[in-house]
Amino acid sequence: MEQKLFCNRGFLIISNHFNAFRRFLARIMQQIIENKESLAVATVIEADQTNIQFIGKRLLITESQLAGELLESPLASAIQRHKQSMLNQKGAQVVEIKTNTGLVNILCECYHPVAKLLVLGGGHIAQPLVNIASLLQYEITVVDDRPAFANKQRFAAARLVICDSFQSALRQHKIDKGTSVVIVTRGHKHDLECLEAVLQFEPAYIGMIGSKRRVKMVKEHLIGKGYSPEVVNQVHMPIGIAIGAETPEEIAVSIAAQLVAAKNGVIGGKIALTSSRQQWEMLEQILKAKEQLLPVVLATIVRTKGSTPRKTGAKMLVLPDGTCIGTIGGGCGEAEVRREALMLFDSHGAKLHRVMMDAATAADEGMVCGGQMDVFIERLV
Template sequence: MLNIADTLHLWCCQARPFALATVVDVHGSAPLPPGTSVAVDEDGNAVGSISGGCVEGAVYDLCRQVLGDRGTPQRARFGYSDNDAFAVGLTCGGELDVLVQRIDPPAQPHLAAALAEIVQGRPAAMAQVVDGPDDLIGHTLSVLGENQITYGSLDGGPADQAVADQARALLRAGRTGRATIGGDADWCPERLSLLVHVHASRPRLLVFGAVDFAAALSQAGAFLGYRITVCDARPVFATATRFPHADEVVVDWPHRYLQRTTVDARTAVCVLTHDAKFDIPLLRLALDLPVGYIGAMGSRRTHDERLRLLRGAGVSEEQLGRLRSPIGLDLGARTPQETAVSIAAEIIAHTNLATGRPLSQLTGPIHWPPRQGQPV
């Protein structure tokens, strides 16, 4: 539902009832991920998309039905029809499980509170019950803000705490995902399946070295939704004018800045300085931090010398295994812009535990679900 958060927030503020159709599961290849929603209000106005067009008409009709019936939520599965490619279906060959429910904003004030946080760009996680007892299907509980305050309630008991814990975990990871709780007769006998919609703060891209490659990489990173920091110890080069796509430009020794800034498992560190007096202290520190990606620019010869110096500085082989050097995928890149695409592509592939190989050389679904242990 985060794809239409602005409109949903407006409708909640207007106390306007609407039907919400949400993709709760995907089987095979599908154009949009779980959590994507369509909403239809009582006047027939629709917003959002869950399939890129191929099942929107059927979902719209189901929303109108649920909204008019004022009844219980409904589940539907949409998939490709081998017999009639023009029938309701996904021509990409996948299947979508969709939950359609009626929302009456005055009865769910915590939903408006969560949407307000999301619209303001603040972190929030909304746990939606998508499978379980009929009286809980569609109910939500939210964890909002940096202080992770809980809004809403499912049963007023142990289930609330368990759902909040799952929401906080996915909020820390920064990704929307499924979770299951309950099924324990001594604690929570009802088994609940949740879809946790996560709006996290932007992941960070730390670019060290105020060079032309850094300017191009800043632009690529901003396009991908990263919060960009460019850091260099040389004030004549590290200026906001040279890096208009960066959120901040810092003049400091790279390792000293990395020591004092905040990083997490979604942070990407790109070292573009080509200078051992900057690179070695910086990489020694970075390889000991829980960041998601670490890459360093340089030739094969520079890479070999860098490894020698890092080993001499006490960096273990296990830590060195985290280093992507020379940085980027083999795209034949020459210009700063091409190199930025090469680096950005490697970050995407690494984040998604993907191969980085051409899809034409692979088999199986194009869109895989998040994999076990996937960094984000």
């Protein structure tokens, strides 16, 4: 027998939150943010009649702990069965979960450590590369052993600039599966030293500058030292996508394009499990609202169909004065959601709202075609 899921359009589900619980949840979230470990957030957005009281409630999941309003609920064990798949997913998706009491639709979101970029060499290519990578939301570290090339004035967009020998810096710097490494030092000797040190780890990406002749020599050297051809061929050298780049800025663009392609699995075939700074900053904004008991409404895209400006997981916070933090795409659709969000300040509820972008609306918004977005709107505090 088919069970009907209540998507909560047209009426509100009232949920009471206790201050003590908010503070507990805030502490858990702060630990996750500071440790930068992966966090899965499962939010009930639709439910059948027997589970309708859980709409808007969450379970927070890491490898080592659980927290959230659903922790003591009958849904917790059913959600936990999806723990590994949620922690290993990128982005957000809606999953239907069967429980002993019925059906619920869960918005599963995963927050991973911020994508990191380690640039070895602070020369003329590194400067524009760091600026571009900052726009791409990388957390950047630059290393060079020359004070004139390793300083914050030269690399204002970098989180950390290290003036030290490459060997010393690499011994102290953590390189994990979320780190991309670009080797653009001032000479072949330093490049090779850096590459051999980096190959002891399993970074998301390794790229090294060099001519085809020089690359051939490096590959032969590494294989002669016992590195397998498979490992050596994972290094992108010469670095960058072939776009006929000539200037340092053009070379930086080609490297940045290759970084994005590797991160998204277009090359290498493996999608990096990383999140942007913006995603973590939004999570921190939500945390701040909970800690300070600020009245705020959160709007999250949970489904899309057709052409839409943003996809599942995009978020926007709405404050009582109508100020918005973040965006779900702008234009008429966002304005419609903002109006719906403002109404929740009087009702303390949650609802699912569908934004229809027909052909006329799409034309007004400058879109190629129309689509629709389901947006889950909830008052957090």
